[in-house]
Amino acid sequence: MATLECIGLTKRYGSVEALDSIDLKVEPGRITGLLGPNGSGKTTLIKLANGLLTPTSGKILIGGMEPGVETKKIVSYLPERLDIPTWMNVTQLLGFFRDFYADFDLDRARDMLAKLSIDESMKIKAMSKGTREKVQLITVMSRRAKLYLLDEPIGGVDPATRDYILATIIGNYDPEASVVISTHLIQDVENVLDDVVFIDRGRIVLRSTVDDIREKEGKSVDALFREVFRC
Amino acid sequence: MDWEFRQDAPIYTQIIEGFKLSIASGELKPGERLRSVRELAAWTGVNPNTMQRALTELEREGLVFAQRTSGRYVTEADDxxxxxxxxxxxxxxxxxxxxxxxxxxxxxxxxxxxxxxxx
Missing domain, CATH: 1.10.287 (Helix Hairpins)
Known part of the structure; x- marks a missing residue:
């Protein structure tokens, strides 16, 4: 069964059509890049998968279920904005996540924090933007989830940290789990992706594997993206 | 091995080339055990499925062989x-x-x- 499935998924905000009848399947064990320019519908799709928005029409299913309490147990979500309580220090935050999620792996989180030399006694609000992003991503990747939905996970960090974060994603997802990464920083992520979905103004304009694009087009996903979305 | 990937070719073919170069240059010795797919993937910065695909192809070409429980090894064939x-x-x-x-x-x-x- 597909980890994530969209069937005729449509979302309108008033007269604005954010997603227009999307059909999409994400299979277990695959890393999918959701790629599109700003305002193309990436975040809307991810929010629908998390039950933060409801479809105008059509369906979105996680492991066959509509988003709700049961799917939140198996979906680990990194929002595009910081949404962790900033008054907590890291140790408190880890306790908070462990209380909320039965699949939270405390050892894994501690190990990653140590590798990035993040002090557990530090309060979130005292951290730089990049460090907050790292901490938030660590909490998300420390869950043993079936589906990771990462909305712009590498937007605000330096290139060395970006490499570490991508290695963290590769190294930590379960072989049966799926990862969806939304981003417009394609060059940085394309080596870690299996599949790509190009989305433009609420529609899927291309769906392929990274290997196929390179083999058939003789160019990188990044280069193809620049062609498809030339302004 | 230098893992800078070119833009114009699939990544798995470039990984295969990289392994071949390491075998040819002796950087990887005959009979040497390879790290796990996941470790190699994290090390090269590619997706585990891509690494798996490259290793499967190297196996098919007889350059590495898998042992059921203990992992993959570089071939010891003389030629x-x-x-x-x-x-x-x-x-x-x-x-x-x-x-x-x-x-x-x-x-x-x-x-x-x-x-x-x-x-």
């Missing part, structure tokens, strides 16, 4: 290193010749240029 060296060399030579012909050099001229260049 493997020679075969890979030969193959990589031929591929480079083919590219080089195509380039030189584009520049308008004849076979004889190309041979002379190589001799001069190797001094």
């Amino acid at each position: 493997a290193v020679d075969r890979v060296r030969r193959e990589l060399a031929e591929s480079r030579v083919a590219d080089f010749l195509a380039y030189m012909r584009k520049l308008g050099f004849s076979a004889g001229e190309i041979v002379n240029i190589i001799k001069e260049g190797d001094n």
Whole structure:
């Protein structure tokens, strides 16, 4: 069964059509890049998968279920904005996540924090933007989830940290789990992706594997993206 | 191994090339155990499925072999290193010749240029 499935998924905000009848399947064990320019519908799709928005029409299913309490147990979500309580220090935050999620792996989180030399006694609000992003991503990747939905996970960090974060994603997802990464920083992520979905103004304009694009087009996903979305 | 990937070819083919180069140069020794797919993927910065695909292809070509429980190893076949060296060399030579012909050099001229260049 597909980890994530969209069937005729449509979302309108008033007269604005954010997603227009999307059909999409994400299979277990695959890393999918959701790629599109700003305002193309990436975040809307991810929010629908998390039950933060409801479809105008059509369906979105996680492991066959509509988003709700049961799917939140198996979906680990990194929002595009910081949404962790900033008054907590890291140790408190880890306790908070462990209380909320039965699949939270405390050892894994501690190990990653140590590798990035993040002090557990530090309060979130005292951290730089990049460090907050790292901490938030660590909490998300420390869950043993079936589906990771990462909305712009590498937007605000330096290139060395970006490499570490991508290695963290590769190294930590379960072989049966799926990862969806939304981003417009394609060059940085394309080596870690299996599949790509190009989305433009609420529609899927291309769906392929990274290997196929390179083999058939003789160019990188990044280069193809620049062609498809030339302004 | 240098894991800078080119833009114009699939990543798994470049990984295969990288392994072949390491086998040919002796950086990877016959019988040496390879790290797990996941470790290799994290090390090279690619997706585990991509690494798996590359290793499966290397297995198919007889350059690595899998042992049911203990992982993958570099082949110990005597001719493997020679075969890979030969193959990589031929591929480079083919590219080089195509380039030189584009520049308008004849076979004889190309041979002379190589001799001069190797001094």
